[in-house]
Amino acid sequence: xxxxxxxxxxxxxxxxxxxxxxxxxxxxxxxxxxxxxxxxxxxxxxxxxxxxxxxxxxxxxxxxxxxxxxxxxxxxxxxxxxxxxxxxxxxxxxxxxxxxxxxxxxxxxxxxxxxxxxxxxxxxxxxxxxxxxxxxxxxxxxxxxxxxxxxxxxxxxxxxxxxxxxxxxxxxxxxxxxxxxxxxxxxxxxxxxxxxxxxxxxxxxxxxxxxxxxxxxxxxxxxxxxxxxxxxxxxxxxxxxxxxxxxxxxxxxxxxxxxxxxxxxxxxxxxxxxxxxxxxxxxxxxxxxxxxxxxxxxxxxxxxxxxxxxxxxxxxxxxxxxxxxxxxxxxxxxxxxxxxxxxxxxxxxxxxxxxxxxxxxxxxxxxxxxxxxxxxxxxxxxxxxxxxxxxxxxxxxxxxxxxxxx
Amino acid sequence: xxxxxxxxxxxxxxxxxxxxxxxxxxxxxxxxxxxxxxxxxxxxxxxxxxxxxxxxxxxxxxxxxxxxxxxxxxxxxxxxxxxxxxxxxxxxxxxxxxxxxxxxxxxxxxxxxxxxxxxxxxxxxxxxxxxxxxxxxxxxxxxxxxxxxxxxxxxxxxxxxxxxxxxxxxxxxxxxxxxxxxxxxxxxxxxxxxxxxxxxxxxxxxxxxxxxxxxxxxxxxxxxxxxxxxxxxxxxxxxxxxxxxxxxxxxxxxxxxxxxxxxxxxxxxxxxxxxxxxxxxxxxxxxxxxxxxxxxxxxxxxxxxxxxxxxxxxxxxxxxxxxxxxxxxxxxxxxxxxxxx
Numbered sequence: 001x002x003x004x005x006x007x008x009x010x011x012x013x014x015x016x017x018x019x020x021x022x023x024x025x026x027x028x029x030x031x032x033x034x035x036x037x038x039x040x041x042x043x044x045x046x047x048x049x050x051x052x053x054x055x056x057x058x059x060x061x062x063x064x065x066x067x068x069x070x071x072x073x074x075x076x077x078x079x080x081x082x083x084x085x086x087x088x089x090x091x092x093x094x095x096x097x098x099x100x101x102x103x104x105x106x107x108x109x110x111x112x113x114x115x116x117x118x119x120x121x122x123x124x125x126x127x128x129x130x131x132x133x134x135x136x137x138x139x140x141x142x143x144x145x146x147x148x149x150x151x152x153x154x155x156x157x158x159x160x161x162x163x164x165x166x167x168x169x170x171x172x173x174x175x176x177x178x179x180x181x182x183x184x185x186x187x188x189x190x191x192x193x194x195x196x197x198x199x200x201x202x203x204x205x206x207x208x209x210x211x212x213x214x215x216x217x218x219x220x221x222x223x224x225x226x227x228x229x230x231x232x233x234x235x236x237x238x239x240x241x242x243x244x245x246x247x248x249x250x251x252x253x254x255x256x257x258x259x260x261x262x263x264x265x266x267x268x269x270x271x272x273x274x275x276x277x278x279x280x281x282x283x284x285x286x287x288x289x290x291x292x293x294x295x296x297x298x299x300x301x302x303x304x305x306x307x308x309x310x311x312x313x314x315x316x317x318x319x320x321x322x323x324x325x326x327x328x329x330x331x332x333x334x335x336x337x338x339x340x341x342x343x344x345x346x347x348x349x350x351x352x353x354x355x356x357x358x359x360x361x362x363x364x365x366x367x368x369x370x371x372x373x374x375x376x377x378x379x380x381x382x383x384x385x386x387x388x389x390x391x392x393x394x395x396x397x398x399x400x401x402x403x404x405x406x
Numbered sequence: 407x408x409x410x411x412x413x414x415x416x417x418x419x420x421x422x423x424x425x426x427x428x429x430x431x432x433x434x435x436x437x438x439x440x441x442x443x444x445x446x447x448x449x450x451x452x453x454x455x456x457x458x459x460x461x462x463x464x465x466x467x468x469x470x471x472x473x474x475x476x477x478x479x480x481x482x483x484x485x486x487x488x489x490x491x492x493x494x495x496x497x498x499x500x501x502x503x504x505x506x507x508x509x510x511x512x513x514x515x516x517x518x519x520x521x522x523x524x525x526x527x528x529x530x531x532x533x534x535x536x537x538x539x540x541x542x543x544x545x546x547x548x549x550x551x552x553x554x555x556x557x558x559x560x561x562x563x564x565x566x567x568x569x570x571x572x573x574x575x576x577x578x579x580x581x582x583x584x585x586x587x588x589x590x591x592x593x594x595x596x597x598x599x600x601x602x603x604x605x606x607x608x609x610x611x612x613x614x615x616x617x618x619x620x621x622x623x624x625x626x627x628x629x630x631x632x633x634x635x636x637x638x639x640x641x642x643x644x645x646x647x648x649x650x651x652x653x654x655x656x657x658x659x660x661x662x663x664x665x666x667x668x669x670x671x672x673x674x675x676x677x678x679x680x681x682x683x684x685x686x687x688x689x690x691x692x693x694x695x696x697x698x699x700x701x702x703x704x705x706x707x708x709x710x711x712x713x714x715x716x717x718x719x720x721x722x723x724x725x726x727x728x729x730x731x732x733x734x735x736x737x738x739x740x741x742x743x744x745x746x747x
Contacts, residue, residue, distance in 0.1 A: 028551075029551050033550070035572070036550050036551060036572065055554075056724075058572035081717050082554070082565065082717065083723070083724045083727065084724055089572075089576075091572070091575075105718075106717035107688070107690075107718025107723075108718070113663065135689075136688060137689065137718070143663045144662070144663045160686070164686075166663060167663050214676055214682060216657070216663060217663075240688060240689040240690075240692065241694070242684050242687070242695045243687060244683070244685075
């Protein structure tokens with residue numbers, strides 16, 4: 001038996017144990033067995049080495065930590081995965097995943113659904129064959145959760161978003177690295193997120209803040225994207241068609257679609273050949289009367305821009321660039337200020353975003369759904385910083401940081 | 407004679423003394439309600455023989471109008487409610503079963519049993535577990551970590567997957583509670599060939615005291631039989647999607663975040679997938695724009711994912727390893743005949 005039980009004297013529940021699982025034969029059964037049999041408070045400690053898995057793994061016990069020997073030492077390999085939509089699925093609360101790698105999951109890397117207080121710490125999720133349409137969609141994928149911490153996570157090769165947080169509340173994504181994904185980091189249909197001190201490079205698009213219609217949680221708001229290095233995002237879009245990120249132009253730095261109260265500041269944006277900062281409405285038709293497709297209360301300020309906008313990959317981009325001297329301004333806004341509520345009245349005259357640190361290429365599309373071919377481009381000078389109130393810093397439960405540090 | 411003598415020994419002694427086989431011991435209700443699952447299926451005494459061919463007293467066989475597809479496995483279902491109790495009729499959703507209920511489902515290919523799954527209604531909710539049969543087919547033991555069993559069946563090679571304990575819950579979760587999926591009044595409202603003859607199941611359950619409060623079957627909504635060509639195409643397709651998809655794809659299911667809801671009660675075309683763009687499908691989209699493109703099955707993500715066997719693409723995500731050709735054909739036909747938007 002490779003499972004060793006030992007008492008942990010300091011952990012919260014008196015009976016908390018460390019269940020040690022070594023790499024080797026029958027890893028699937030031994031590891032899945034430990035995840036099924038774990039009790040709240042337990043630590044499932046994965047040894048160094050390669051765990052060859054044949055199916056997706058799952059955890060549904062609250063207050064469990066799964067800890068490896070390091071993101072370069074403990075590897076969960078899903079090259080031979082026969083079933084399930086992700087490498088590791090977590091459906092319980094206050095789970096900490098730390099110090100291991102997930103490689104070549106057939107679907108998503110690590111998904112957590114309805115998993116409040118989940119922490120992803122010092123992980124690596126990678127598709128080792130480089131960017132490919134056949135890679136899984138998301139690297140780390142918390143959804144429908146409150147209190148989400150993603151810290152020191154590296155994701156490479158996701159065919160949708162490397163780090164994706166969907167329909168969640170109270171989110172911190174920091175110190176992480178996303179490269180060679182379609183979207184590096186994506187916050188979607190979420191409330192109160194701080195995304196800072198990350199590196200997003202060599203993706204199609206670096207950092208996306210999206211809100212989509214027809215979902216249980218909509219109306220994304222109160223997002224701060226700051227102090228990130230968003231550089232050289234130049235990988236041609238390799239997402240499967242039909243997905244929203246398949247529309248992200250290659251070379252996008254930071255992109256905001258719909259949402260309210262989004263603040264983009266103190267980032268460094270360089271080497272993004274498309275547009276460093278893109279602010280747009282959701283473009284497709286929708287039937288949900290409660291959805292607002294416009295970006296509202298968006299502030300872009302105090303970012304440091306290098307050379308961006310030299311190779312626009314979106315429809316009409318090359319012509320636009322030629323018209324303005326060969327290189328696009330760092331920021332672009334589609335100029336959509338109105339839309340029609342499905343089954344309701346038109347909404348018009350929404351305020352323009354505040355872009356205080358760079359000129360903005362405005363497309364003047366005015367009404368949601370207007371094709372880019374109807375653009376009336378112009379360049380707006382940097383605006384005053386304005387009075388849009390910035391949301392307070394996201395605060396996660398102190399106990400969550402304690403678990404993540406433990 | 408010790409009072410602790412095993413029941414079997416007592417029975418043998420009694421048989422030797424009298425020459426009359428005693429009635430088998432009843433279902434072990436204490437075992438059913440115990441906090442931990444029994445290590446062996448036989449421990450519950452749901453059957454009177456080791457091979458689980460003869461259900462014990464109090465178990466009623468049943469079938470569903472439209473069942474979940476499970477890699478072409480045969481499924482034999484039984485329901486047990488404790489003596490003196492009964493399930494209560496509900497017009498929508500799963501019937502309300504009393505504490506002590508056991509839903510028993512044995513998966514087999516012909517004579518070869520693979521696993522017997524139990525859903526037990528304990529005082530604080532439903533608990534799923536599965537028991538995997540040995541090669542001799544005379545004992546089934548608890549298996550919580552899942553397993554793969556290679557099967558050759560009617561020209562197909564099937565890498566049959568026994569679900570692990572979490573997978574049981576993933577499908578059987580509604581909100582925060584584990585729940586049965588099949589036994590709702592509308593899906594039971596068909597005739598069953600009982601030993602004593604054919605009879606509508608709701609009528610039979612009512613007559614035998616398994617169910618209380620049910621209107622006459624004619625007054626109860628009925629889930630269409632997915633493969634009965636006499637039923638409407640729309641009814642059959644919606645029934646198929648309800649049973650095969652809606653345990654996850656409903657507002658309270660595991661796939662609630664997808665916005666795609668396929669239960670029979672859903673009426674919003676967008677929620678049903680008509681013109682609905684993917685959210686988190688990744689390569690599962692197959693390059694298509696919509697879950698259902700009315701009139702164009704080949705351009706519908708739903709069909710693409712039902713026909714796939716690739717992890718990360720295929721739907722359902724587990725519970726099958728081969729495509730259900732007949733089910734895919736039904737949904738294809740249905741989408742092809744939907745009027746283009």
